[in-house]
Structures are given as C-alpha cells and as structure tokens.
Amino acid sequence: MTVIDYASAVQNTIDEEMRRDPNIFILGPSVIGERLIAEFGKDRVINTGISETAACAAGIGAALVGGRPIVDTMWSPFLLDAAGQVINQAAVWRFKLGNTVDIPVIFRQGFGMYNFGLGVQHSHCFHNLFANVPGVHVAVPSFPSDAMGLWRTALRYAKNPTMMWEPLPCIWNDGGIREDVADEDFTIPFGKGDIKRKGKDITIAAVGYMVHLALKAAEDLAQDGIDAEVWDPRTLTPFDREGLVASVKKTGAMVVVDQAPKLNQGSAPCRPWRGSP
Amino acid sequence: MMDVPIGFAKTLEQYILPDKDKIISAVKKVTQEK
Numbered sequence: 035m036t037v038i039d040y041a042s043a044v045q046n047t048i049d050e051e052m053r054r055d056p057n058i059f060i061l062g063p064s065v066i067g068e069r070l071i072a073e074f075g076k077d078r079v080i081n082t083g084i085s086e087t088a089a090c091a092a093g094i095g096a097a098l099v100g101g102r103p104i105v106d107t108m109w110s111p112f113l114l115d116a117a118g119q120v121i122n123q124a125a126v127w128r129f130k131l132g133n134t135v136d137i138p139v140i141f142r143q144g145f146g147m148y149n150f151g152l153g154v155q156h157s158h159c160f161h162n163l164f165a166n167v168p169g170v171h172v173a174v175p176s177f178p179s180d181a182m183g184l185w186r187t188a189l190r191y192a193k194n195p196t197m198m199w200e201p202l203p204c205i206w207n208d209g210g211i212r213e214d215v216a217d218e219d220f221t222i223p224f225g226k227g228d229i230k231r232k233g234k235d236i237t238i239a240a241v242g243y244m245v246h247l248a249l250k251a252a253e254d255l256a257q258d259g260i261d262a263e264v265w266d267p268r269t270l271t272p273f274d275r276e277g278l279v280a281s282v283k284k285t286g287a288m289v290v291v292d293q294a295p296k297l298n299q300g301s302a303p304c305r306p307w308r309g310s311p
Numbered sequence: 312m313m314d315v316p317i318g319f320a321k322t323l324e325q326y327i328l329p330d331k332d333k334i335i336s337a338v339k340k341v342t343q344e345k
Contacts, residue, residue, distance in 0.1 A: 148328055203329075236342050244329060251334040260342055287345050289337045293329060 036217055039210040043178035044185060044200065048104065051189040052078065055102060058189060062089045062106035062142075086112050090119035090141070094195075097139035098127060102189065110143035110199065111158040124195040125169030136193040146243060146293040147202035159293045161199045161241070165270035171196040171224055172270040176204060176245035178213040180268050183222030190221070201242035201293070211246060225272030229281065233263030237281045240264060240291040248291050 038046070052058045052074055059078035060070070063086060070079040082089040086107050093105035107113045113120070120141060127137050146159045165172045171194055175181040181200075188196045204211045230245055231252050240248035245266045252262040265281045267274055282288045 236338055236345075238334065238338065247329055247331050248334055251331045251338065254331070254335055255338055258339070260338060262338055287341050289334070289341055291334055291337075 035214045037212055038178050038215050039212045040178050040181060040200075040204040041210060043181045043213075043215065047182045047185040048189070049073075051186065055189070057100065057102045058104065059096075059101065060104040060106055061093060062086075062104075062108065063112075064108035065106055086116035087119055090116040091123070093139045093141075094119060094124045094127070094137065097124075097137045097195075098135055102138050102140070104140045104142055104189075106142045108144060109156050110145040110160055111155050113141065113143050114160065120164065120170065120195065120197075121167050125167050128169060128194065137195050138192045139195050140188055140192065141195065141197045142200070143197070144200045144202040144205070147206060148293075149203075149207070161197075161270060162292065162294045164197055165273075169194060170271065172199065173197065173224065173268065174199045174201065174242045174270060175268060176201060176230075176240075176242055176266055177211060179215045180222060180228070180266075182215065183220055184224070184268065186219070187221045187224060199242070203243040204246070207243070222268065224269045225274055226269075227265055227267045227274035227277040229263060230266050231262070231264040233261040233285065235261045235263075235285055236287040236289065237263045237265050237278070237285045238289050238291055239278060239281075240266060241270070242293055244291040244293055 048060070052060075059074070059080065061080035061082050063082055063084045065079060065081045067079065082092065089105050089107065090113075093103040096103045107116070124137055124139055127135060145161060147157055161172060161174050164170055171192065173184045173188065173196065175184050175198075185198060188198060231249055233252065238248040238252065245264065248264045252264055255262050263281055263285055265278060267278065
C-alpha cells in the first residue's frame with residue numbers, strides 16, 4: 035500500500051498508461067511540462083494554444099483513426115466553447131457510421147473549485163449536463179483509488195468518448211485528498227457505484243468532492259444517533275441504478291448532495307426516481 | 312442604489328456553496344419525516 039494524493043494518482047496513472055500504450059497522447063490548451071515532453075516527445079504532448087474547440091476536434095479526429103487521445107481542457111467551463119465537438123461530433127460518430135468505428139477520445143477537465151478566489155467562469159459544474167448527452171460516458175472519481183481505477187479502464191478499454199471530471203477541491207482543499215492505495219494493478223468498471231460508509235438510517239448519494247463533505251457530515255450525524263450511508267456513483271454514465279436503489283431500499287430515505295445548480299433536474303442520483311436509464 | 316432586477320436574487324439562490332452543516336440539516340429533516 036502507498037499513500038498518494040488525488041493529483042498524483044491521476045498523473046501517475048496517465049504516465050503509466052502512456053508508457054504502456056504508444057497510441058495514447060495528450061493535447062490541450064493547458065498541456066505543458068518539460069518532463070512529459072522529455073519522456074514522451076512532442077508528438078505525444080501537444081499544447082494546442084487556447085482553443086478548446088481545436089483541441090477537441092483534433093482529439094476526435096485522432097480517435098476516429100485509431101489514436102487514444104486525452105484532450106485536457108483543465109477548466110471545464112471552457113469546455114462549453116467546444117460543446118458542439120463533444121455533443122454533436124464525438125458523441126454521434128458511432129451512430130452516423132453505423133456502429134463501424136470506435137471513438138476512444140478521453141476529455142479531461144476539472145470542476146467545482148468554489149473557495150479558491152477563481153473567476154466565475156472557472157467554477158461552474160457541468161458534469162450533470164454532459165451526463166445527459168447520449169453516446170458519452172461520464173466519470174467523477176472522488177478518491178485517488180477511484181481515479182486510478184477509472185482512468186485505467188478508460189485508457190485501456192473505452193470505445194466511446196469518455197469524460198473524466200476531476201473535482202478540483204479533491205486536489206486543492208486542505209492539501210488534497212490522500213488515500214492508502216493498493217500497489218497492484220487494478221481497474222474499476224464504469225457503472226459500478228461504491229458505498230463509502232455503511233449505514234442504516236438514510237442514504238446520502240454524493241458526487242465528487244461532495245462525497246468527502248458527506249463523510250464528514252455522517253460522522254457528526256453519528257453523534258446524534260443517525261447512521262448515514264454514503265454512496266458514490268463514481269460514474270454518472272453509465273449509472274449504477276441497482277446499487278443506489280439497493281442502498282435506499284435498505285435505509286428508506288435519501289439525500290442527494292451534488293455540486294450542481296440547486297434546480298438541476300439532471301442530478302444523476304435522482305435518476306432512479308425519474309424513470310430514466 | 313441600483314434596483315435589483317426581478318429574478319436576479321432568485322437566481323443567486325440557486326448557487327449554494329458546499330457546506331457540511333447544510334448536509335446535516337437536510338439529513339435530519341428527511342430522517343424526521345421518515
């Protein structure tokens with residue numbers, strides 16, 4: 035076991051997978067780093083300049099011809115400048131070409147840094163918006179081990195556009211989330227949630243950094259005699275409907291904690307009760 | 312003082328900063344209603 039922080043868990047996993055698979059390369063407006071270029075070369079570490087649209091378009095094109103690109107836009111609100119590329123290009127090419135192609139492009143973006151003094155254009159939370167896009171897979175890992183397992187799955191097995199949403203408070207709040215992680219190679223399947231704390235009185239379905247606030251809240255609630263279960267979907271698309279329903283059947287009640295606009299009807303943990311997939 | 316446009320304050324109410332105590336309040340309310 036090794037203690038590792040969230041940011042290192044993601045970066046180390048990407049590094050390892052790039053060593054394993056020469057088809058993986060990274061591009062985007064924020065891609066910098068002499069270390070990465072020194073190890074992988076300029077053909078696999080590409081700064082596109084500040085154009086999210088160009089970066090996403092290049093990544094989608096590369097994925098269509100056999101590449102496995104990671105498009106790193108860093109600040110997710112600016113991914114909206116390239117939303118057409120994700121929603122109206124990457125997500126639909128499989129359908130346009132009669133299921134004859136794979137589009138294994140990975141979109142990487144951070145979100146939800148709410149207490150860092152950032153401009154308002156840097157702090158939005160649009161993971162739920164993209165979770166409502168058919169054809170795109172959406173992961174929101176909350177712990178370093180989840181990030182490692184889901185990134186490995188995405189970079190090894192993804193056949194569809196996959197969005198890896200990084201909760202920035204997991205990286206920057208209180209020095210970052212740290213965890214004792216198994217040294218052996220492991221993957222985590224998409225569509226499989228995880229109970230982060232067992233309980234019997236109520237299910238707190240939390241996403242991203244909210245999992246950590248929910249865990250702290252559960253500890254305080256225990257002092258008042260309320261035994262809360264904290265459930266993390268880990269991926270919003272596909273969504274572990276069975277896992278969440280099983281938890282709520284056990285506890286009989288649910289509170290959803292998601293870093294998204296209050297009236298966002300797209301909040302993924304609400305799905306089992308809206309009848310959507 | 313500038314007038315606040317209708318709907319502006321209501322829109323701001325949709326943006327609630329993450330807060331552990333708000334989670335605790337919500338959980339207590341729901342468990343009491345069970």
